[in-house]
Amino acid sequence: MGGVARWRRSAGTEPDDARLLALVAAGRSAALTQLYRRHAPALFGFLLRLAGDRMTAEEILQDTLLAVWRSAGSYAGKAAVRTWLFGIARRQAHNRLRGRPAPVAVEAADRRDAGPGPEELAIAAAGGTPVAVAIGQLPAHHREVVALAFVAGLPLAEVAQVLGVPVGTVKSRLHHARAALAQLLAEQGVTR
C-alpha cells in the first residue's frame, strides 16, 4: 500500500526533512526537488485519490509545491515536515476542488462495535474495482481520511494532525467511510 516505506530510510547521509525545508526557505530549489522526490509517491497518490483524475492531481501538486516554496520560512517545527506538507496539499486540493459539485451525500449509520457487521462483509465480498469506484463517490471528508490513511500511508495520529482533529474523530470517520461504502455498494446492487 502506498510507496511510503522508503520515507523512513532517510537517516543516513542525506539531510533530514527539516534541514531540506530550511534550505528551501533560503531559496535553494535543489532542496525542494529532493524533498519532493522523497514524498512524491505518497503525496501524489493522496492528491490523485482526492482529485480523481491525473490532470487535476498534477495541477494541485504544482500548487502545493509553489505554496511550499513560498511559505517554507513559516514552518515552525511544531509538526513533522511530512505532516506540514500534507496539510498544505490538503488546503491546495480544497482550493482547487471547491467549485466541484459535492458527491451525493450518503447517510451512514453510526455504529462502531467490535464484530464484523454486514458492511464489512459486504465490502470484503465486493472485491477491489467496485469498491474503488465507490470510494470516488464518497463525500470529501470521508475520501480525505481514506486517502491519508490508506494511500499516503500516514499513521492515524498523523492523519489527525493534518486534519486538525482528534485521533478519535479520524477513527470514527474511517468507520463511517466504510459504512457509507457498504451502503453505496448495496445501492448499486454490487452485493446482494
Added chain:
Amino acid sequence: MNDLLPEYAAGSLGPADRRRVEEHVAGCADCRADLASWRVLARAANQVDAADAAPPGPEVVRDALLRSALTGPPPAARIGVRFVLALLRAEARLVRASVLVASALVMAFGAALAAAVPSTSGGPGSVLMLVAPIVAALGIASVYGPQRDPVYELTAAAPTPPRLVLLARVVLVFAYDLVLALATSGLLMLAGSHSVGMVELVLAWLGPMALLSALSLFVAVWTGPEVAVGAALAVWALRVLADSVFAGTGGPFQLVRVVWSTGPVTMLVVCGLTVAAVIVAGRGEPARRLRATHPT
C-alpha cells in the same frame, strides 16, 4: 485491537504493533473479517482509474518554480533583517548627493551662526532649532515622486512594495539629518562654554525636526515635492513668528508652541502623519501630478 486494524491494513504500523495484531488475528475470527474489509478498502483506495498513477518527475518542481517567478513576490521568508539591510543599501545609492551636500552645508552654516550668537539671546539652541528642522524637511521632500526619483518607473514596476521603498528612503534621509544635527550639537558643546546641557540642546530641535519632516513627507506624497517645500517653509515661518513677534500672545499661538516642542503630543502627530503618508503613497498618483495614464 480493533483500532489497530486500519493501520495494519494500511501498512503504517510499527513492527511491535504489527506482531501484536498478527498474533491476535490468528485466533479471532471477528477481527479477521474486520481486517479483510479494511484490506479491500486499502487496496481499492490505491487503485485509481487513471492509467498512470506514478507521480510526475522532478520537472514538476521546475514548473512550480517557474510559475512562482512569473506570478508573484519572492518567498515571504526573505523579508528579514538581511532583506531590510539590502534594501537600505540599495536605496542609499539613490539618495541624491546634492541633497546630502546641501543639507551638510546649511547645517554647517547654522553651526557657525550658533557659535557666534551671544548666549544672552537664547544660546546655540535657538539657532540650531531654527536650522535643523528646515534642513530635514527639505531633504525629506525630495525622496518621493516621479520628478525627484531617478528610478521612479523601475520602483513602480519592482516587486518590492513602493511603500516599503518610501519608508526605507525616509529612514535614510532622516537618519542622515539626525546624525548631522547631533554632530553639530556635539561640536557646539565642545566649542562653547554655554549654560545649556547636551540633552537640553538636542531636545530643542528634535521634536520640531521630526514634526516638520513628517509634515513635509505627507505633503510631498499627497501633492508633490514643490508644494511640500512651500508648506514646510510656511509652517515653519508661522512657528518662528509664534516665538518672536507673537511671543506674548496666547490662544492659537500657545497651541502652536505646544505642538512644536519635543513631547508626547508632537510624537503622536509625527506618527500619525507618517502613517498617513505611507497609506497615501500606495494609492497611485498624487492629486496634483499630471497623470501618467489617461483618466477614463
